[in-house]
Amino acid sequence: MKKLKIKKGDTVEVITGDDKGKTGNVLDLDQFDMKIRVSGCRIQTKRDRRENTLIKEEGWMDYSNVKLSGAKKTAAKKKSTKAKAKA
16 A cells, blocks of 8 residues: 555646546545545446436546645745845
């Protein structure tokens, strides 16, 4: 099992596939298979036979197809230590 940088609830951007460019929150995470579910991406339609209805839900996608975006990605900028020239 590998430690993943993306956690449940993080905002990610899809970088490959049909949903390229879409952003969403991570709904589920499978560390063993390296798969994640992103809200609004890779929508699959399944049929519920008991109630005879169609259910739309997010499908699993590979961990390598997304990148972290949002507030957690931005790091604090370092201040310059160079001396400023006085005019």
